[in-house]
Amino acid sequence: MKLNEIQDLIKFVAKSGVSEVELETKDVKIVIKTPAGRKEQVFVQSSPVAPSVIQSAPVALQVANPVVEAKVAVSDDAKYITVKSPMIGTFYRSSSPDKPSFVNVGDEVVNGKVICIIEAMKLFNEIESEVKGKIVKVLVDDATPVEYDQPLFLVDPS
Amino acid sequence: MKTLFVGQNSIHVESVGSTNSYATEMMRQIELSEGSVIYSFSQLNGRGQRGNFWESEPNKNMALSIVLYPRFLSVDKQFLLTKMTSLAVSDLMAEILQDYNKSANVSIKWPNDIYVNDKKIAGILIENTLKETSIQSAVIGIGINVNQKEFNSTKGAVSLITLVELEFDLQNVLERLCEFFEARYLQLKSNKLERIDKAYLDRLYRIGTWADYRDEQGVFQGRITGVSTKGKLQLELKSGELKSFSLKEIGFI
Numbered sequence: 001m002k003l004n005e006i007q008d009l010i011k012f013v014a015k016s017g018v019s020e021v022e023l024e025t026k027d028v029k030i031v032i033k034t035p036a037g038r039k040e041q042v043f044v045q046s047s048p049v050a051p052s053v054i055q056s057a058p059v060a061l062q063v064a065n066p067v068v069e070a071k072v073a074v075s076d077d078a079k080y081i082t083v084k085s086p087m088i089g090t091f092y093r094s095s096s097p098d099k100p101s102f103v104n105v106g107d108e109v110v111n112g113k114v115i116c117i118i119e120a121m122k123l124f125n126e127i128e129s130e131v132k133g134k135i136v137k138v139l140v141d142d143a144t145p146v147e148y149d150q151p152l153f154l155v156d157p158s
Numbered sequence: 159m160k161t162l163f164v165g166q167n168s169i170h171v172e173s174v175g176s177t178n179s180y181a182t183e184m185m186r187q188i189e190l191s192e193g194s195v196i197y198s199f200s201q202l203n204g205r206g207q208r209g210n211f212w213e214s215e216p217n218k219n220m221a222l223s224i225v226l227y228p229r230f231l232s233v234d235k236q237f238l239l240t241k242m243t244s245l246a247v248s249d250l251m252a253e254i255l256q257d258y259n260k261s262a263n264v265s266i267k268w269p270n271d272i273y274v275n276d277k278k279i280a281g282i283l284i285e286n287t288l289k290e291t292s293i294q295s296a297v298i299g300i301g302i303n304v305n306q307k308e309f310n311s312t313k314g315a316v317s318l319i320t321l322v323e324l325e326f327d328l329q330n331v332l333e334r335l336c337e338f339f340e341a342r343y344l345q346l347k348s349n350k351l352e353r354i355d356k357a358y359l360d361r362l363y364r365i366g367t368w369a370d371y372r373d374e375q376g377v378f379q380g381r382i383t384g385v386s387t388k389g390k391l392q393l394e395l396k397s398g399e400l401k402s403f404s405l406k407e408i409g410f411i
Contacts, residue, residue: 005188012187016180020172086291087233088388090406114287121269121389121405123236124285128294 001028081131083153085146089120093142101142107135109155116152133157163193164224164343165336173200173216178283178299181223185295190225195336197222199328204281204301218306219317220328224298224339230347233291237389239284240270241358242346243298246339247272247280248361251318253334258322265363268382268391269405272302273363277316279303298339304331359384370411373403377411 013021013032023030085091093101093116103115109129118125137154140146159165167190174180181196201214201221214221231238244266251272252264265273272280283299303309303317304326318326345354359365365382371393372378380393383400390402 008188012184016183018171018174018180022170022172023168024170025167086288118288121237121240122282122284123240123389124283125233125236125293126285126287128287128289130290 001025001030006030079158080136080154080156081133082151083115083127083129083131083155085118085148085150085152086127087118087120087125088148089118089125089146091140091142091144091146091152092117092119093138103135103138103153105135105138109133109135118146127152129155131155131157159333159336161193161336161340163191164340165193165195165333167191167194169194169196171196171198173202174198174221175201175203176299177201177204177221177223178285178297181225181297181299182285185225185297192225192227193340194225195222195332196225197332201301204299214301214303215306219304220300220302220331220335222300222332222335224300224336226296226298226343228293228296228346231293233288233293234388236286236293237269237385237387238346238351238354239286239296239298240282240389241354242342243282243284243300243339244270244272245354245357245361246335246342247282247300247302249338249342250331250335251279253338254318254331255321258324260321262321264361266358266361267363267410268385269389274316274321277314279316279318279321300335302331302335304328364410372409372411373407 009023009030010032014034017034019034021032023032093103095102095117102117103109103113109115110132111128111130113129114126115129116127118127133155135153136156139151139153146152159168169184171177171180177196177198181190184190184196198221199219200216201219202216204214204221228239248264248266251274255262255264255274262274267273267278270282270284271278272282280300280302282301285297285299287294287296303315305319305328306317307319309315309317318331342354362382362385365384368379368381370377371380379396380401382391383394384392386392386402390404391408392400392402393408394400
């Protein structure tokens with residue numbers, strides 16, 4: 001295991017809020033313990049994240065754009081990319097009923113970003129975006145059945 | 159551990175909400191090798207199917223998530239992951255009960271619950287990541303009732319301790335499960351699909367016997383004849399008609 005991998009692991013454990021993690025491979029054994037009360041510190045340290053959320057307020061402004069673009073789409077739908085279902089199953093917009101949607105209209109997606117889950121026979125499939133762009137439309141309702149190749153999202157790549 | 163890769167890299171988490179969620183989160187940040195196992199004996203919030211929870215007392219049961227990269231498997235064949243995992247878990251249950259000369263019947267209740275007689279002893283939750291139509295990674299979550307003696311809410315749950323009347327070494331149960339899992343995964347990888355299909359059907363709960371089921375039209379009698387490639391349950395009805403059902407279309411009575 002490389003040093004930077006170990007550093008990443010420590011960071012991950014600290015953030016996860018779990019008190020003790022033990023990793024064992026053929027050559028090494030690592031035990032990471034987070035002392036009681038430390039969790040709060042981690043939270044305090046992660047507070048600088050909050051301002052960036054505020055900074056991301058322009059996202060709200062961007063939401064206005066798709067509306068304009070949607071009008072354009074009437075004459076020029078071809079510029080949008082349709083994300084289709086790779087399988088038959090049930091379409092879910094979040095990882096569980098109490099969690100927020102992976103993506104909403106106006107969100108930017110990049111290659112590899114999880115956009116939905118399709119479940120079939122208790123197998124849950126996270127679908128990653130293969131395109132970069134902005135979600136213009138969600139074409140299917142949460143928790144409804146989808147067919148193979150059925151359009152799920154419209155993405156504006158520009 | 160007497161395996162080639164399953165469990166060779168193991169991560170023990172003292173207590174955790176769900177090992178699957180933990181594994182998925184970890185994979186976003188650290189590269190985990192194939193066969194890496196994230197396990198805990200105190201899974202507090204084990205997840206079943208959406209919204210269902212797995213009831214577990216601390217330090218009594220086993221929860222683990224196995225990381226796989228089954229890129230050789232296309233999306234439409236993903237039910238094979240359910241089959242091989244159900245088989246591995248039921249293989250272990252059958253062996254343990256045999257070790258103690260218990261003649262209980264181990265079966266797989268479609269699609270992926272492990273039963274001993276008429277009660278559930280283990281559950282499986284598989285989460286894949288897809289890119290186009292191939293599976294990039296799979297997190298195979300398995301929960302087994304081991305040393306828990308009483309179950310409150312769950313209808314018909316059972317554990318190893320209630321069956322054998324002996325406390326089990328959880329670490330040992332984990333290692334043996336990894337061995338069975340690896341054997342079944344290698345079967346899948348080497349394309350021995352007929353063997354997997356046959357073994358799954360041989361273990362299928364209620365196969366070949368008439369029983370009551372429920373669909374949206376009401377209660378009916380049927381006899382399970384098999385499972386389709388995509389995982390649908392196939393039943394013969396009293397009229398002689400053959401019908402297949404997906405998960406939400408049928409209930410066992």
